[in-house]
Amino acid sequence: ADVEIQTSIRRGQLSFPNPRLVKISTPYLKGGVLFDDFQKHYGGDSPDVLVWKASSALMNPSLTPERLERLKRLDPQRYSREYEAEFSDDLSAFLPWEWVNDAVEEGRHELPPRENVRYLAAVDPSGGGRDAFTLSIVHGEGERSEPLVVQDLIRGWSRRGGESPELVGVVEEIAGLCKTYRVRTVVGDRYAAGWVRQAFEKAGITYRASKLDKSAAYLEALPLFSQGRIRLLDHPQQTRELQCLERRTRAGGK
Structure with missing residues (x-):
């Protein structure tokens, strides 16, 4: 980046x-x-x-x-x-800059866990390249038909110099954060390596593969931004990456 x-x-x-x-x-x-x-x-x-x-x-x-x-x-x-x-x-920008900016709660960097709130967690395991191993925890508010998605926590573990993060240690840290929010299952990329699932299982967390690939997941998130139904933490790197997303047409027109 x-x-x-x-x-x-x-x-x-x-x-x-x-x-x-x-x-x-x-x-x-x-x-x-x-x-x-x-x-x-x-x-x-x-x-x-x-x-x-x-x-x-x-x-x-x-x-x-x-x-x-x-x-x-x-x-x-x-x-x-x-x-x-x-x-x-x-037109190649996936999310207009204003949509992302409006979704960010300025000055809010993390929300503590609350009683009687059901939290969901998603991870994006590092593939061994420059991408970070990331975790996000969210919850829903409002009507079930049109919920407001609120982000509670975001973490990322990146390379330091030429060294990748110690991945088993990262999974254990993620498991500890999830348990703080009473989360026992994380959703992640269906293409994650087998060791990822095993590492989470060893840490007491179930790894469930998402039914959607990343492109489909982004498309499902689009109405949340266009309708103002998402509240993001004030995390500059996340904001920047969302604003820099671009549409790319694949074979078949999708």
Whole structure:
């Protein structure tokens, strides 16, 4: 993720007396480190960050108005992004930035377990790549026909340097958190390796494979965001990843 790359660069700059991090790019979707900088610092008086936003016409006077107008006629949506430096509500964005932003309860980082509340837990095991091993615990409120989904806890275990997290230890930690919320079953990817199920069983937790693949699960979550029926914790990485999700049509049109 772009935020992890930025974090690594900043860590490497610590030994320099006057480091500067320069980020130059064409705007894309309303998400990621560039959009975060734009939202927080553009037009403001920040002592740490200067955001410069300018059109191609300003930065490259050799481009004639006639040529730019032709490009605009050919593809107005991409012209706005590529030549006017506007962040895009692109059709490829799965969730509009505003939907995700509205779903986040600012300042709420975790909710403690409550009596008489039924909690559900889902995990996304790390496949051995750069992805984190993640856990989320939620509960439902309101009418059964149109429940409000409330996120209570989120955790992630990522690589540190080149080393993967100690996976058995992660499962044991997840099991402890689940038991705090009286959860004895977690739902996860049906393609998880056999050791994942065995590790959870050994820790006293049943691992149940989801009936939906990730694409179908995202589609089922879409109405929760569009109808304002989900409340997420204030977790910057989760927010950023949701805002950066993109639609990709697979073979068969799905």
